Each structure stands twice: as structure tokens, then as C-alpha cells.
Amino acid sequence: MLEKFMNMDRRIIFLLVALVVIIPTLIPVRLPITVSEPTQKLYDYIEQLPSGSNIMLAFDYGPSSLAEPEPMAKAVMQHCFSRGIKVIGMTLFPSTVTLADRLMKKIADENNAVYGQDYVFLGYRPGTLPVILGMGTNIANVFDKDYQDTPLSEIPMMADVKNYDQISLLLDLASSSTTEAWIIYANTKYDLQIAAGVTAVIIAQMYPYLQTGQLVGMMPGYLGAAEYEKLLNAPGDGTVGLNTASFAHLLIIILVILGNVAFFMQRRKEA
Amino acid sequence: MDVFGFLNDVLGFLIDVFGPWMDVFGLWVAAILTLCIYSFLYKDNPFYRFAEHLFVGISVGYGIVIAIHQGVIPLAWEPLVEAFDGLWIEITGDVTPESRQALWGLFRIIPIFIGLLFFARLSPTYTWLIRYPIAILIGFGAGVAIPNVLQANIFKQTQGTVAPFDKIDEIVDPTTLITVHTFDPSFLGTAGAVLMVIGVLCTISYFLFSVEQRESYKWFSIFGIGLGVIGLTLLFVDNIITDGLTLIEIVGFVLMFVGVLGGALCTVLYFLSSVEQRNTFNWLPIIGVGFFILFIIGFIGIYGNTIWSGTLTPWEVFSAVLIVVGVFCTLTYFFFSVEHSGAIRWTSKIGIAFLMIGFGAAFGNTVMGRLALMIHRVGFLINDWIGSIIALFG
Known part of the structure; x- marks a missing residue:
């Protein structure tokens, strides 16, 4: 029995994982969510910004990792539009340009935001370092036109925005080390306030920056998106995703415990 | 007409004719490709x-x-x-x-x-x-990166590790509602702190083996230790004299003083001794731990009150101490200039535990991230793809 369990076909585990993901997707369950400090800090920071402030949203993730950052973007943009905060979108990833453009348009339409007045999407320029450093001096030097080829000088909301001095917060929606680049160059050199919405894979790397205040807040993966949606009282993709993930996590914890128990039992038997 | 112009026209024609169906076509392509990728799970x-x-x-x-x-x-x-x-x-x-x-x-x-x-x-x-x-790229990259990386990843992180301790004696004055420090350093205390820093630098220089060691180095380090002791004494005397302390706080300061001094002495003796001497005086680390316990008792005596009623919560104080212990032990693990035996071995073992906890957290988060991708794809297949089929026939 023990041997059979230890040599179990891994495809059975895949099947179990598939079931615990599919069933809660078909029959949605609402589990309680408590808001963690990093998400609360980000929400509070945006909440205290005066109407008319500008925040920059960096869509620094690829299509293969959009599951977590997209719900975060939706929640934060919804918050900004509801408070009259203007959103400047851009990306350091070439593969995200159309995704980010479409996402911003969709969320803006849902919130009756007007392009050029409430939000703008600058698009992509190659090179992480020159882009981050260049915008610190003059955004128009890096992005002379937006993604729709309109010169920045003709976009009403960009009239008073020259560089980071006019931007109250940069939120990096990241799936790799771009947040560190924003901290190292934009925060250290230009004192730009940085927040992060990161995929679960890189959460652990971000906590030291949170503790030192180099990040004003953080949304950790699906959890962060769900927490932000709770703060806005607007459950969305993050809440649905987190509820489904909770069942999968439970299954993995059970499998880890079973695997360890079986391992030690087998070792004792062999001894 | 060039080739690109022709292709552009063809695409334009196809979009005009099949435009309304393009979204549905895209949905099916995405769904079929998702299933193709997941088919690898079988084989x-x-x-x-x-x-x-x-x-x-x-x-x-x-x-x-x-x-x-x-x-x-x-x-x-x-x-x-x-x-x-x-x-x-x-x-x-x-x-x-x-x-x-x-x-x-x-x-x-x-x-x-x-x-x-x-x-x-x-x-x-x-x-x-x-x-x-x-060469230009590397030169530009290094020139821009080195000062900023040092500032963001070394200085700020070091500062962040010890910063909570600055708030450990902070209380909110009930009459003015202003945050104040219980122990404010005077000129005497500041002078003591400066002497301590010089002392630490002199002592560290003794362990700098990259340059030739001379006899004068030993005296230099002894001079450093002496300065450190004088500085420490001034710092404690300053607190005892100027801050109008209670008896418990005075005893706490004395215990901390003895603890720091004794602990430092044990550590220095341990580092200066040869392997044979370490085997003979193997009780030295135990005495060092004893001094450390004295230091902890003294610390609680002084800050016990502010830990419970200060601006930091007891949990925040515990976290601050834990971070310092974690950083110290983990760095010890990577300190290969001395043999990992005795106290160093145990310290580095604790460092390994901290590293393992860190890796465990990273691994757990990675699993969470991968599951998020799967949940997103399953949501797409069920809600968007199958949903569109049901809508078409329903």
C-alpha cells in the first residue's frame, strides 16, 4: 500500500489539481479575506492623494504571467478613476504593449474615463535603464508620442507633466526584477515613490524593500488583488482567483504532508 | 505595389469580411493552443x-x-x-x-x-x-548602477535592518501627544558613540587580512578595543546620569554594559586564539553566551516598559530583533575566513535555518504563482470558450 502510494503516477496528482481548480470555477465559493499591511499601505497612499494627482502604471509583465497583475491593474485603476487621479500607463516589455493598451481602454470605458484627460498610454521604448533614467529628466525625451502616435504636447493631461516631479506614485505591475530597477534608479536617484503589484513568484524578494520604506506598498499576487478589491468593495477576478487558489493550496498542503509521512514511514520500514 | 502593401490590402479585406468573426476565431485558437500545451501533462x-x-x-x-x-x-x-x-x-x-x-x-x-x-x-x-x-554598454551600465545599487541595496538595507531599534525607546508623551525618546543622548553620550565607532573600525582593521599583518596592527586593535570600552562607558554613564532613571533601569544599564563588554571580550579572545587554544578554552563560547544572556536581561530591564507601552508593538520589537539575528547568522554562514567550528558552526547553522525558511517562502510563493496561471487558463476555458459555445447554441 505504502509502496503503491510512493510510486503513484504523477498524472493522478495533475488530475486532482485540475479538479480542485475546475470545481470552484464552476461553483464559485466566497471565502473570507483579511487585508494585509502591504496592500493596506498602498490603498491608503492612493486614498490620501489629492484629486488631479498623477500616478504612473508600469505594465512590466508578459502575456505568460498576466493572470495576477491584470486584476491588480483593474482594481487600482478603478480606485484612481473614482478619486479623480490621472493614470499614465507604460511598459518595459515589448510583448505587453497591446495587452496593456486594451486593458486600460476596457477599464477606462467601465469607469467612464476619457483618454487624454483621465488616462494615457505611452507604450514601450527599448532599454530598461535609459527609459527609467530618461523619464526622470523629461518624459517627452523618451516618449515624444503616446502609443496612438499623438505628440505628448497635444495630450491635455500631459501638459503639466514633465518628469517624475509631477508623478505622485509609480506602481510597477511586475513578473520579474523590474521593480528592483525602478527602486534602484527612479527611487534612489529621483526620489520617486514606488509601489509594486507583483506575481507570487517574486513576493519574497520584495519584502526587504517594503521594510525599509523603499516601497510604499505592495500587492502580493492574487492575494493582493483580492485584498484591494475588498478594500474597494468590488469583488473581481482577484477574489475569484484567490478563492479557487485556496482549494488548490489546501490540496498541495495535504499532498506535502502525506508525502512526508509516507517518506518517513518507508525509511523506518527500511531501517 | 510592393509586397507589404499587397499583404496589407489582403489583411484589410479579410478583416472587413470576417471582422465580426475574428474575436470568435481568436477565442478558438487560444483555447485549442491552451489544450495543446496542457496535453504535455499526459505525455x-x-x-x-x-x-x-x-x-x-x-x-x-x-x-x-x-x-x-x-x-x-x-x-x-x-x-x-x-x-x-x-x-x-x-x-x-x-x-x-x-x-x-x-x-x-x-x-x-x-x-x-x-x-x-x-x-x-x-x-x-x-x-x-x-x-x-x-564596452560602452558595460561602462554606462556600471557607472550608473554602482552608486545607485550601493545606495538602494546596501546602505538602505543596512539602515533598514537597524532602523527599528531607533524607535525602541520611543513613547508618546501623554500631555503633549508628541513622540519622544526616553533616553536622549547628551554631548557625553554622543562623544561615547563616536569613540565606539572609531573603536569598531580599529578592531575590524585587525581582521583585514588582505594587507600585510604587522606587529603594530595588534596594538592598533588593542587601541580600538580600548576606545570602544571608553565610548561604551561614556554612553552608559550618560544615560544613567542625565535621564533620571529608575533603579531597574540603572541595573539594566549595568547588566547591558557588562554583557556587551564581556561578550566582546570573549569574541575577540576566541578570534585571536589558535585552534589548540580553542580546544583548551572550549568554555569560552559558553561564557560568551552567558554575557549575551546578561545583555538580554539588561535590555529587558531598560526597554521592558517601552516595549509594552511605546510606539512599537512587542511583535515589532520581536521582528526587529529577529531580523538582526537572521542577518548576523546568515552572514556568518557566508564568512569563510574562519573555520566553521564551535560557536561559529552553531551560528552558521542558525543562518542555514534562516536561509531555508527564505527558500521555503520563495518556493511556496512560486507554487502559488504557477497555480494562478492555471486558474486563469481554466477560467478562460470554462467561462470564455465553453461559455461562448453555450451562448451560441443556447
Whole structure:
């Protein structure tokens, strides 16, 4: 029995994982969510910004990792539009340009935001370092036109925005080390306030920056998106995703415990 | 008509005719490719390979097109064309402020030329030319990165590790509601702190084995330890004299003083002793731990009150101490200049535990991230794809 369990076909585990993901997707369950400090800090920071402030949203993730950052973007943009905060979108990833453009348009339409007045999407320029450093001096030097080829000088909301001095917060929606680049160059050199919405894979790397205040807040993966949606009282993709993930996590914890128990039992038997 | 123009027209025609169906077509393509990728979970198969190769090919192709449209054209091509237009106007004589401004674009020839040198790699004769753009990139990267990385990842992180201790004696004055420090250093205390820093620097210099060790070095370190002791004494005396302390706090300060002094002495003796001496005086680390316990008792005696009623919660104080212990033990694990035996071995073992907890957290988060991707895809298949089929026939 023990041997059979230890040599179990891994495809059975895949099947179990598939079931615990599919069933809660078909029959949605609402589990309680408590808001963690990093998400609360980000929400509070945006909440205290005066109407008319500008925040920059960096869509620094690829299509293969959009599951977590997209719900975060939706929640934060919804918050900004509801408070009259203007959103400047851009990306350091070439593969995200159309995704980010479409996402911003969709969320803006849902919130009756007007392009050029409430939000703008600058698009992509190659090179992480020159882009981050260049915008610190003059955004128009890096992005002379937006993604729709309109010169920045003709976009009403960009009239008073020259560089980071006019931007109250940069939120990096990241799936790799771009947040560190924003901290190292934009925060250290230009004192730009940085927040992060990161995929679960890189959460652990971000906590030291949170503790030192180099990040004003953080949304950790699906959890962060769900927490932000709770703060806005607007459950969305993050809440649905987190509820489904909770069942999968439970299954993995059970499998880890079973695997360890079986391992030690087998070792004792062999001894 | 060129080839691109023809293709553009064909695409335009297809979009006009099949426009309303393009979203549905895209949905089906995405769903079928998702299933192709997941088929690998059963076993490797041609459908998976097709989807994998398609993904890699499209990613690269799409990336190049975007890089050209969002990078090369607006940053290199357009300014250069405008600059040459401006130059032509300059020659023909109809100069305008705009045409003169556009002339600055000519300077872009320099970075464009340097960038093009990357293609020298393709020629065996001129391959050496690639060294220039690489050298410029590395020089620029290092020049920009070193000061900022030091500031963000070393100084700020070190500061962040000890920063909570600055708040450990902070309380909110009930009458003025202003946050104040219980123990404010006077001139005496500040002088003590400065002496301690000099002492620490002198002592550390003794362990700098990269330079030739001389007899004077030993005296230098003894001088450092002496300065450190004087500084520490001044610091504690300052607190005892100037802050009007209670008996418990005075006892706490004395215990902390003895603890720090004794602990430092044990550590220095341990480092200065040979392996044989360490085997003989193997009780030395135990005495060191005893002094450390004295220090902890003294610490609680002094800060016990503010830990419970200060601006930091007991949990925050515990976290601050834990971070310092974690950093110290983990760094000890990577300190290979001394043999990992005795106290060092145990300290580094605790460091390994901290590392394992860190790796465990990273691994757990990675699993969470991968599951998020699967949940997103399953949500797409069920809600969007199957949902659209049901809507079509329902």
C-alpha cells in the first residue's frame, strides 16, 4: 500500500489539481479575506492623494504571467478613476504593449474615463535603464508620442507633466526584477515613490524593500488583488482567483504532508 | 505595389469580411493552443510541440516588430529623416525654427553607428569592432548602477535592518501627544558613540587580512578595543546620569554594559586564539553566551516598559530583533575566513535555518504563482470558450 502510494503516477496528482481548480470555477465559493499591511499601505497612499494627482502604471509583465497583475491593474485603476487621479500607463516589455493598451481602454470605458484627460498610454521604448533614467529628466525625451502616435504636447493631461516631479506614485505591475530597477534608479536617484503589484513568484524578494520604506506598498499576487478589491468593495477576478487558489493550496498542503509521512514511514520500514 | 502593401490590402479585406468573426476565431485558437500545451501533462506529443514552437516563434517575431515600431522608428528613423529634411531646407535656404531644431537629430548618427557595430559580429574580419558597443554598454551600465545599487541595496538595507531599534525607546508623551525618546543622548553620550565607532573600525582593521599583518596592527586593535570600552562607558554613564532613571533601569544599564563588554571580550579572545587554544578554552563560547544572556536581561530591564507601552508593538520589537539575528547568522554562514567550528558552526547553522525558511517562502510563493496561471487558463476555458459555445447554441 505504502509502496503503491510512493510510486503513484504523477498524472493522478495533475488530475486532482485540475479538479480542485475546475470545481470552484464552476461553483464559485466566497471565502473570507483579511487585508494585509502591504496592500493596506498602498490603498491608503492612493486614498490620501489629492484629486488631479498623477500616478504612473508600469505594465512590466508578459502575456505568460498576466493572470495576477491584470486584476491588480483593474482594481487600482478603478480606485484612481473614482478619486479623480490621472493614470499614465507604460511598459518595459515589448510583448505587453497591446495587452496593456486594451486593458486600460476596457477599464477606462467601465469607469467612464476619457483618454487624454483621465488616462494615457505611452507604450514601450527599448532599454530598461535609459527609459527609467530618461523619464526622470523629461518624459517627452523618451516618449515624444503616446502609443496612438499623438505628440505628448497635444495630450491635455500631459501638459503639466514633465518628469517624475509631477508623478505622485509609480506602481510597477511586475513578473520579474523590474521593480528592483525602478527602486534602484527612479527611487534612489529621483526620489520617486514606488509601489509594486507583483506575481507570487517574486513576493519574497520584495519584502526587504517594503521594510525599509523603499516601497510604499505592495500587492502580493492574487492575494493582493483580492485584498484591494475588498478594500474597494468590488469583488473581481482577484477574489475569484484567490478563492479557487485556496482549494488548490489546501490540496498541495495535504499532498506535502502525506508525502512526508509516507517518506518517513518507508525509511523506518527500511531501517 | 510592393509586397507589404499587397499583404496589407489582403489583411484589410479579410478583416472587413470576417471582422465580426475574428474575436470568435481568436477565442478558438487560444483555447485549442491552451489544450495543446496542457496535453504535455499526459505525455509529450506533437500537438504540444507545435504549440510550443508556435509560441516561441510568435513571441520573437512580435517582439521584433514592436521593437522596430516603438523603438527604431520613433527614436532613430524619424528624427534622422527629419534632420536630413532640415539639412536640405538649410541648403535650399527656406530655414524655419522647426527645421533648425530638427538638425539636432543628426547627432543620432553617432549612437546609431555604435549600435550598428553589434552586427560586426557577422563578419570574421571585423568582429573585433563589437568590443566598442559592448564596452560602452558595460561602462554606462556600471557607472550608473554602482552608486545607485550601493545606495538602494546596501546602505538602505543596512539602515533598514537597524532602523527599528531607533524607535525602541520611543513613547508618546501623554500631555503633549508628541513622540519622544526616553533616553536622549547628551554631548557625553554622543562623544561615547563616536569613540565606539572609531573603536569598531580599529578592531575590524585587525581582521583585514588582505594587507600585510604587522606587529603594530595588534596594538592598533588593542587601541580600538580600548576606545570602544571608553565610548561604551561614556554612553552608559550618560544615560544613567542625565535621564533620571529608575533603579531597574540603572541595573539594566549595568547588566547591558557588562554583557556587551564581556561578550566582546570573549569574541575577540576566541578570534585571536589558535585552534589548540580553542580546544583548551572550549568554555569560552559558553561564557560568551552567558554575557549575551546578561545583555538580554539588561535590555529587558531598560526597554521592558517601552516595549509594552511605546510606539512599537512587542511583535515589532520581536521582528526587529529577529531580523538582526537572521542577518548576523546568515552572514556568518557566508564568512569563510574562519573555520566553521564551535560557536561559529552553531551560528552558521542558525543562518542555514534562516536561509531555508527564505527558500521555503520563495518556493511556496512560486507554487502559488504557477497555480494562478492555471486558474486563469481554466477560467478562460470554462467561462470564455465553453461559455461562448453555450451562448451560441443556447
